[in-house]
Amino acid sequence: SQKIEQNSEALNIQEGKTATLTCNYTNYSPAYLQWYRQDPGRGPVFLLLIRENEKEKRKERLKVTFDTTLKQSLFHITASQPADSATYLCALKGSSNTGKLIFGQGTTLQVKP
Amino acid sequence: EAQVTQNPRYLITVTGKKLTVTCSQNMNHEYMSWYRQDPGLGLRQIYYSMNVEVTDKGDVPEGYKVSRKEKRNFPLILESPSPNQTSLYFCASSSQDRGNSPLHFGNGTRLTVT
Numbered sequence: 735s736q737k738i739e740q741n742s743e744a745l746n747i748q749e750g751k752t753a754t755l756t757c758n759y760t761n762y763s764p765a766y767l768q769w770y771r772q773d774p775g776r777g778p779v780f781l782l783l784i785r786e787n788e789k790e791k792r793k794e795r796l797k798v799t800f801d802t803t804l805k806q807s808l809f810h811i812t813a814s815q816p817a818d819s820a821t822y823l824c825a826l827k828g829s830s831n832t833g834k835l836i837f838g839q840g841t842t843l844q845v846k847p
Numbered sequence: 848e849a850q851v852t853q854n855p856r857y858l859i860t861v862t863g864k865k866l867t868v869t870c871s872q873n874m875n876h877e878y879m880s881w882y883r884q885d886p887g888l889g890l891r892q893i894y895y896s897m898n899v900e901v902t903d904k905g906d907v908p909e910g911y912k913v914s915r916k917e918k919r920n921f922p923l924i925l926e927s928p929s930p931n932q933t934s935l936y937f938c939a940s941s942s943q944d945r946g947n948s949p950l951h952f953g954n955g956t957r958l959t960v961t
Contacts, residue, residue, distance in 0.1 A: 766947055773923050777952030778890075785947070786939075823890070825950075834905070835950065837882075839889035 736762045739828040740824060742836040748846055755841045757824035761803060762836075764826035767800055767807050772821045772840065781822075782809075814845045849874045853938050853953035860928055861961055868923045868956045870938030878941045878948070879921040880905070881913065883934040884955075890937070896921055928960045 739758045747753050751794035757767070765786050784791045784800045784807070791798045797810040811818050821840040851872045860866055872879065880895035882905075892905030896915040911934055912924040921940075925932060936956045941948040 768949060770950075775935075775955065775957075777939070777954050778950070779952070780949035783947060783949060834892060834895075837885070837890040 736760070736836065738762070738824065738826060738836055740822075740841045742839060742841070744842040744844055746844045746846065747814060749815060751814055753814045753818065753843050753845070755809040755822050755843065757807040757809065757838055758805060759826055762805075762826060763802075766827050767798075768825045768827075768835070769796075769798055769807075769809050770823040770825065770837075772823060774821075778823055811843070814843075816845045816847050819843055819845050825830040848870050848892065849951070851938055851940055851951050851953040853936075853956050855956060856954065858955050859959045861959065862929055863927050866925050866928060866934060866958075868925075868938075868958070870921045870923065870953060872921075872938075872940040872951070874940060874942070874951065875918065875920065876940035876942050876951070877918070877961060878943055880939050880950070881911070881921070881923050882937045882939065883907065883936060885934050893923070893936075924957075928958075930960045932958065933960050 737760045767784045769781045772778040782798045784798050795812045799808045821842045823840040825835045826839045827835045854869045877898045881893040884890050888904045891907045893911050894901045894913040906936050921945050938953045939950040941950050
């Protein structure tokens with residue numbers, strides 16, 4: 735069955751370091767992959783989208799890579815700040831899978847000052 | 848301000864008492880969807896709507912109903928709530944149902960059914 739895996743363990747890093755979060759998927763051929771940020775008790779907020787034919791996408795301190803051979807996306811936050819502490823969700827959608835954006839369970843990032 | 852508005856934010860009810868959670872978006876989006884989020888299970892889609900009068904089941908539709916009579920509104924109806932429907936619910940919308948359209952989420956409705 736289709737599966738999306740994000741590290742369920744929280745990621746703790748020091749302020750200023752680069753945070754790297756992983757999203758792996760199986761039995762799926764996504765055409766698009768999206769990353770969202772979710773703060774406790776709030777709705778997810780869209781951050782970045784990357785297409786299957788794109789290797790990398792950047793937005794300010796954020797960088798996303800998409801490796802369809804490894805079936806993996808990496809999400810990087812450079813020069814991390816305590817305000818980056820949140821849960822980060824990846825979501826995938828196939829080009830033929832109308833109506834469904836499948837979400838991973840998310841990884842919680844804690845940036846310590 | 849572009850937004851998705853859900854009401855209420857918090858709701859405590861008893862088993863069997865019908866309730867409706869409202870959702871409204873002001874972005875003229877065609878696509879709307881309801882999710883529930885539970886610890887360890889992540890976001891799961893309940894129902895979605897591609898446009899007015901077009902709705903379809905998501906992954907966990909049992910016990911829920913929706914309607915899309917107007918483009919901006921997509922209420923979630925629980926005809927006879929049960930304790931296993933205690934959850935955090937999110938409404939979301941996007942300009943079209945394609946993977947390159949980001950979802951805009953509401954701030955959630957925390958429902959407790961006793």
